[in-house]
Amino acid sequence: MKALLLKDWYLLRKRWGLLFGVVLLFSVLSGAQASMLYTLMTTMMLLMISLNTLAYDQHDGWDAYASALPVSRTQLVLGKYLLAGICIVVSVMLVLLATIGLGDRRMDNLLGNALAQVSFGFFFVACNFPLILKFGFEKSRVYYLVVTGVLIGLTSLLSQSALSSSSFPALPFVVPFSALLAILLSFKLSVFLLKTKEFSET
Amino acid sequence: MEHAIACTNVRKKLGSFSLDLEHFCVEKGTVHGLIGANGSGKTTTIKLLLGLMKPDEGVVSVLSSTDIAQDTDARNRMGFTVDDASVPSLLNPREMGAVLAGLYHDWDDTAYHQLLKQFKLDEKKPYRACSRGMKVKILLAIALSHKASLLILDEPTSGLDPLSRDEILSLLSEYSKDEEHTILITSHITSDLEKLCDYITVLDEGKIRFTEEKDALLDSYRLVRTTHSALADFDPEAILAKREGEFQIELLMHKEQIPSFAEPIRVTLEELVILLAKGGFKG
Numbered sequence: 001m002k003a004l005l006l007k008d009w010y011l012l013r014k015r016w017g018l019l020f021g022v023v024l025l026f027s028v029l030s031g032a033q034a035s036m037l038y039t040l041m042t043t044m045m046l047l048m049i050s051l052n053t054l055a056y057d058q059h060d061g062w063d064a065y066a067s068a069l070p071v072s073r074t075q076l077v078l079g080k081y082l083l084a085g086i087c088i089v090v091s092v093m094l095v096l097l098a099t100i101g102l103g104d105r106r107m108d109n110l111l112g113n114a115l116a117q118v119s120f121g122f123f124f125v126a127c128n129f130p131l132i133l134k135f136g137f138e139k140s141r142v143y144y145l146v147v148t149g150v151l152i153g154l155t156s157l158l159s160q161s162a163l164s165s166s167s168f169p170a171l172p173f174v175v176p177f178s179a180l181l182a183i184l185l186s187f188k189l190s191v192f193l194l195k196t197k198e199f200s201e202t
Numbered sequence: 203m204e205h206a207i208a209c210t211n212v213r214k215k216l217g218s219f220s221l222d223l224e225h226f227c228v229e230k231g232t233v234h235g236l237i238g239a240n241g242s243g244k245t246t247t248i249k250l251l252l253g254l255m256k257p258d259e260g261v262v263s264v265l266s267s268t269d270i271a272q273d274t275d276a277r278n279r280m281g282f283t284v285d286d287a288s289v290p291s292l293l294n295p296r297e298m299g300a301v302l303a304g305l306y307h308d309w310d311d312t313a314y315h316q317l318l319k320q321f322k323l324d325e326k327k328p329y330r331a332c333s334r335g336m337k338v339k340i341l342l343a344i345a346l347s348h349k350a351s352l353l354i355l356d357e358p359t360s361g362l363d364p365l366s367r368d369e370i371l372s373l374l375s376e377y378s379k380d381e382e383h384t385i386l387i388t389s390h391i392t393s394d395l396e397k398l399c400d401y402i403t404v405l406d407e408g409k410i411r412f413t414e415e416k417d418a419l420l421d422s423y424r425l426v427r428t429t430h431s432a433l434a435d436f437d438p439e440a441i442l443a444k445r446e447g448e449f450q451i452e453l454l455m456h457k458e459q460i461p462s463f464a465e466p467i468r469v470t471l472e473e474l475v476i477l478l479a480k481g482g483f484k485g
Contacts, residue, residue, distance in 0.1 A: 004301075007290060007301045010290070010293050010297045010301070011293070056292070057290070060288055060289070060290050061286050061287040062290050064254055064286065065289060067253070068280075068287065069277060069302075069305050069306075070305060071305050072272070072274055199249060199254040199255065199286075200249070
């Protein structure tokens with residue numbers, strides 16, 4: 001598993017310096033403007049990095065190569081979900097640091113942001129990863145953009161305190177729980193898809 | 203003799219193409235060449251053996267494992283190169299070594315770096331910036347650096363200059379000296395296979411036309427050159443294939459069926475495969 005993450009680290013190190021700069025900018029904007037849109041964009045931009053490693057793998061034929069290496073396909077999928085998990089954690093940390101650094105230390109706000117980011121991140125990964133594994137990054141691009149738009153819109157809407165606390169008090173618990181369930185189901189589906197995948201062409 | 207690879211009644215359909223490996227075995231400790239034209243099913247066979255594709259029917263056994271796609275232990279003992287599957291193009295050989303050391307149980311870092319040095323490869327040059335020859339050498343260095351007992355190599359010498367091809371063939375020849383080591387190699391450069399292989403299998407339109415021991419195969423056929431006017435002196439049934447030139451005709455025949463008046467010429471593997479294919483593999 002460490003080796004698979006190391007491979008992705010080597011890719012990230014070479015390719016996404018600029019993207020990481022954009023992530024930093026979004027996290028600072030998120031802290032400065034207390035905007036959920038920037039908060040979620042921070043998470044999304046970091047998740048795009050993990051998504052791009054999938055695209056590179058497919059483009060290079062590494063997905064096929066790795067499937068013939070002594071590593072199980074479950075581990076290959078787990079590696080990608082772990083990387084996505086790391087990206088989500090990093091995005092939460094960045095927003096947290098930026099928010100605290102810029103003076104907002106309200107616990108409910110910090111926690112709300114973190115829950116929104118984790119939920120958004122989990123749904124984002126849950127919806128996109130199986131599709132990319134099945135159809136490839138290029139063919140899934142349109143779907144991926146639609147999912148991103150819908151998720152950002154929904155999460156921004158749900159995170160508005162008026163909506164969340166008044167009309168549905170259980171929302172702060174239901175959404176993260178649903179996100180967790182979605183990512184677990186997505187992981188199972190991705191493992192199934194990769195195990196049954198045939199590399200007739202890449 | 204023990205088999206490193208055994209395919210029994212294997213069928214795989216891919217659109218209009220159908221691969222049919224009724225009985226295909228590679229004996230342990232041998233070098234086995236798989237010859238065939240483009241689209242004959244070589245790469246599909248390799249992918250079935252590596253677990254990258256699943257047969258529709260039949261049993262594929264590799265290093266005694268009948269489910270190679272799930273058997274990481276067996277895959278640990280295999281080295282491979284396969285068309286359209288490769289290492290990450292942004293990584294350089296040094297980084298690849300660090301990654302693969304964490305995936306192969308018996309990774310030999312010293313051997314890997316020694317091979318890179320032997321191939322005169324720049325350890326810091328990204329894979330995508332390497333030439334076709336360099337890329338093949340990197341993949342071979344990987345395949346040879348984890349004490350694999352079976353190498354499955356798909357067209358490792360195609361697109362390489364003669365010097366690089368010779369270097370690779372020498373390395374594979376050295377590897378095959380160990381009786382525990384088996385190689386299955388596909389190529390349409392038959393001269394490479396003639397140098398290296400103990401056994402030859404010819405694949406044509408998804409079907410195995412024959413599997414033969416190379417020396418016995420080359421020994422049992424001969425070429426005979428004759429003129430158009432003298433062709434009538436030959437038994438038509440004994441002519442397996444013919445190649446007509448402006449002034450003469452080349453006939454492929456079994457050695458024992460050549461009439462005494464004709465002078466037999468030793469045939470190369472390439473001539474043999476081409477002529478047999480022309481003759482519809484009737485020999």
